[in-house]
């Protein structure tokens with residue numbers, strides 16, 4: 001690890017800079033001539049110092065708006081926003097610190113590199129604009145610019161006209177500009193979405209490495225789940241202006257609390273709950289679903305009942321030709337409908353009763369269409385969630401006779 | 413190739429003839445010996461120096477002032493939270509329907525030194541303080557007067573260009589400055605203005621070139637005050653003192669200046685602008701700057717502009733048109749108001765004939781210009797024939813020819829011994845050709861842009877289906893381009909109808925257009941009331957056409973039903 005002065009670490013290794021962000025009861029409405037839309041409906045969360053926190057959600061759910069309210073580029077209708085204990089906006093007291101006085105770094109989706117300045121001038125701008133607050137001499141400004149450019153490995157490019165940089169370089173320049181004042185908080189709005197796929201994967205790693213090195217508290221906005229999973233300490237999934245769930249990446253994936261979260265991150269099987277649960281005990285429920293009774297885990301705090309669902313990821317289904325040992329729960333007989341060989345795995349649709357479940361298995365299992373199989377839904381992998389499937393996400397649902405599912409096996 | 417021939421016939425040959433003629437003595441009908449005397453005269457004449465100086469001051473001041481007005485208005489409407497911005501839009505755009513000749517006339521009626529309404533009122537107000545001169549205090553017949561009238565009138569087009577320019581800027585560029593700690597003023601100075609600078613410069617230069625070509629204000633206000641500008645010098649020498657060789661020399665010099673400026677504008681300034689274009693996919697407007705207590709005063713400025721640009725001129729014209737004879741306005745004249753002038757207008761054979769001429773000319777000029785422009789665009793954009801780049805340049809030349817130069821060149825060419833036998837001079841045909849030359853630059857730029865938008869594969873699919881060229885043109889391209897064609901047609905027709913700068917020089921009793929009749933009533937017969945009545949009818953007609961055109965175009969784009 002380099003000895004970067006931006007590192008923000010003292011001898012003990014604990015972050016020197018406080019950087020806790022608190023957002024409480026954020027509400028934001030946009031009014032146009034025709035209608036008013038409440039885009040953010042009471043969002044609250046806290047980001048701990050040094051955390052990489054990601055707002056993940058589908059397009060139009062209000063991620064950017066949330067970020068812009070925190071940045072001070074929009075004013076919430078209701079909000080309490082504080083960073084490191086300093087109140088930046090509070091609609092109860094009327095306090096509002098304008099964006100220019102918040103001392104945050106921000107990377108825009110379009111990078112917003114000023115085309116009339118060189119690379120170095122772009123980076124120096126925040127230091128000049130803030131001269132009084134930062135108390136820097138001309139020489140110190142130069143040093144800080146050098147340092148920030150070195151951090152993103154653009155130190156050779158200081159004299160270039162900024163728009164002559166490639167997409168990835170512009171992205172790094174935007175990052176250097178956001179970090180040059182050593183802000184308490186770094187805000188990123190889909191910074192990678194304008195890059196091509198290869199570069200995007202690479203920048204993901206770079207960005208996370210940089211964040212770890214500087215220790216800056218980071219709020220990252222994206223609609224791309226793999227970005228969110230690969231970089232974040234904490235993910236908050238947003239849906240239509242509310243936070244649906246917040247947690248570590250693994251929890252979001254394996255323990256979704258709503259059907260929306262389950263279907264938005266990754267593929268999943270959804271089974272409808274048809275009757276209220278019979279018995280409860282130590283986080284495990286027995287629920288009646290469309291394929292029969294299931295023992296499941298509960299992540300939701302709300303009581304589960306009809307209209308809710310049970311989710312299980314495709315890779316978690318155990319498929320065998322022989323019946324599993326006696327005493328195993330959640331075992332069903334099914335018939336293979338559509339095997340698709342994909343190389344690294346084999347994708348199967350399995351018909352159980354009137355439901356179709358989707359699964360991925362090791363490719364050495366040579367299942368054919370029409371094969372009778374046993375399917376086990378491991379109890380610790382079945383999660384009861386509130387809500388049913390909506391139109392979004394890539395969940396698998398389908399019933400026999402569904403015209404959308406072609407009967408490929410019929411021909412065989 | 414026929415299109416190319418027409419283009420050369422109406423643009424290149426008259427210009428060459430003009431330049432050649434500037435080196436000869438004699439009259440247009442009977443050229444004399446080769447000589448440099450014309451240029452010697454131009455060089456030594458006091459009038460030349462005065463005209464060059466006046467033209468420079470006039471164009472510089474008008475370009476700068478109308479930029480300032482348009483820039484202020486565009487900023488208020490686009491970037492601030494001024495109230496009633498929707499209504500402000502309409503107020504700012506309305507002056508488009510007002511021909512330059514009419515706003516000059518209206519301001520003469522308002523600010524004429526003796527009888528101008530505002531002067532009369534001001535004298536009344538100033539009398540208690542010892543002001544008892546019979547004229548003044550403001551004199552419209554001055555350089556300041558010309559600059560004022562033209563700056564107010566010229567702002568509308570610039571306003572539209574500036575608004576478009578503002579919208580090209582990615583709002584994130586300013587937001588990034590805010591996030592960097594820059595306050596509003598600092599951001600304006602360090603980010604917004606430098607980013608806008610190329611666009612502002614381009615708009616300024618556009619305005620400069622347009623003002624250079626302006627004929628109506630110098631004619632109506634400048635000429636009576638003996639303030640000559642290049643266009644009026646040419647008009648004066650050619651038309652009023654019949655020194656054709658001299659006029660040709662002036663015109664050649666004017667042409668040179670204009671060509672250089674237009675070249676710089678297109679090849680240097682516009683290129684620079686596109687470098688900074690920073691469009692992003694974001695649909696939302698940038699943040700609006702909060703004006704606070706200045707919100708209502710800001711709206712007041714827009715209303716003031718509206719009053720100066722449209723309301724006062726229109727009111728005075730209507731008032732004048734309702735008076736039997738124009739005289740110094742006073743309270744008692746309200747009893748005399750009459751529709752007599754309008755009645756006379758609609759029963760006057762000269763007016764009716766001129767209106768008929770104008771309609772005929774507008775129709776054929778618009779049709780001819782648009783068809784020519786489309787054929788040219790097709791050749792330039794689509795065909796791979798050699799020489800199409802030369803065609804493109806030729807189609808571009810009219811951009812740079814001042815209207816007065818077009819007129820003088822056409823006169824000389826059709827009066828020349830080579831063309832005299834055709835007897836075309838003095839008829840509507842030469843006038844129409846001159847107007848086509850005038851508008852072909854605009855039309856061909858629009859058509860080229862539209863043609864570029866249409867994917868070549870749409871045509872190729874037709875060729876592959878077995879269609880020949882003519883069929884592809886008629887059945888594929890023409891229908892696709894129809895909305896552009898209609899919009900361009902209406903624009904050209906409306907502008908041909910109100911044109912004065914080409915038609916006045918080319919006019920004879922046989923081919924008089926309505927705009928010339930209007931000028932004649934005003935200038936030679938000094939019948940201000942009749943002129944005003946005709947002007948009011950013209951404005952109403954033009955406004956109606958503009959609104960109709962908007963709706964036609966809107967329907968044309970909204971669906972292919």
Ligand SMILES: Nc1ncnc2c1ncn2[C@@H]1O[C@H](COP(=O)(O)OP(=O)(O)OP(=O)(O)O)[C@@H](O)[C@H]1O
Nearest residue numbers: 030031039058059060061062063064065066223696
């Ligand atoms: N300035 C605005 N005026 C009106 N509506 C707006 C404005 N900004 C955002 N919206 C609306 O608010 C909603 C949320 O917008 P936002 O930009 O926060 O979405 P997002 O989650 O960032 O989506 P994306 O992933 O597409 O960027 C959208 O429906 C959008 O149309």
Ligand SMILES: [Mg+2]
Nearest residue numbers: 063064065189
């Ligand atoms: Mg967004």
